[in-house]
Amino acid sequence: MYFEMLKGEVIMGRKPSYTESELLDITKKLVLEHGYDGFHLKLLSQHLPGARSTIYQYYANKEEIVAACMKRVISSVIEKASAIDETDTMQALQELLGIYVDESKLHQLLGDAHKINTTNSAAASRDLDVVEQGHTTLKIQLTRLFQRAQQEKNLREDIPLPVLIGGFFNLINTPNMINVPNPEWSKLLFQMWIGGAQR
Structure with a gap:
């Protein structure tokens, strides 16, 4: 079992609640709706199940x-x-x-x-x-x-x-x-x- 510290949350070998493909699908939708300047990680996390910190398992920023x-x-x-x-x-x-x-x-x-x-x-x-x-x-x-x-x-x-x-x-x-x-x-x-x- 591994431990990973992400934004103050400890995740113990837990699978992310969404896939990388799903993350990119939602990103595409939101960037098209809001433009690059209007897109941010808080907005993205509001459209994804689970904790915002899960995003960082895939991408840094x-x-x-x-x-x-x-x-x-x-x-x-x-x-x-x-x-x-x-x-x-x-x-x-x-x-x-x-x-x-x-x-x-x-x-x-x-x-x-x-x-x-x-x-x-x-x-x-x-x-x-x-x-x-x-x-x-x-x-x-x-x-x-x-x-x-x-x-x-x-x-x-x-x-x-x-x-x-x-x-x-x-x-x-x-x-x-x-x-x-x-x-x-x-x-x-x-x-x-x-x-x-x-x-």
Whole structure:
């Protein structure tokens, strides 16, 4: 049996009342709701069962928790994106949009990454490096697919690549006002983007 002192509370070999995955799920939800500045450990503990000190069994501070949350989100997107069969370029782009729509809050979440002070946290610094590398990986994939789509004459070549990519990526910010499931919504967005709205 081991003894661990956490914020004045002695925990004797006791299992945490929530998993690390559950902790990161709640963190993501709260950071999206309150922003990085409005997120703090007291708020997090109010949404978790058990003592606040249990948080420290997983992470040392707010910076580590949020950085780990960001890393998990972008790692999930990359895993799904890298599994796409790119044989059919346009189909691959449609599937990629579906993944982005499923994580449509990705930009909002990662937008606060620059606010995380990593001076006193090597773990947070490492996780943010993964986030930055993840951005690069997604950008490379998107650029590759768009270049191929232009070469295959599936997309207009007179529109600069950054404009095509920017417009495509910003489709995820379109509010789903008809409240259809994400797969159906992403297909509608793709059809609008590829065909335009003009008759």
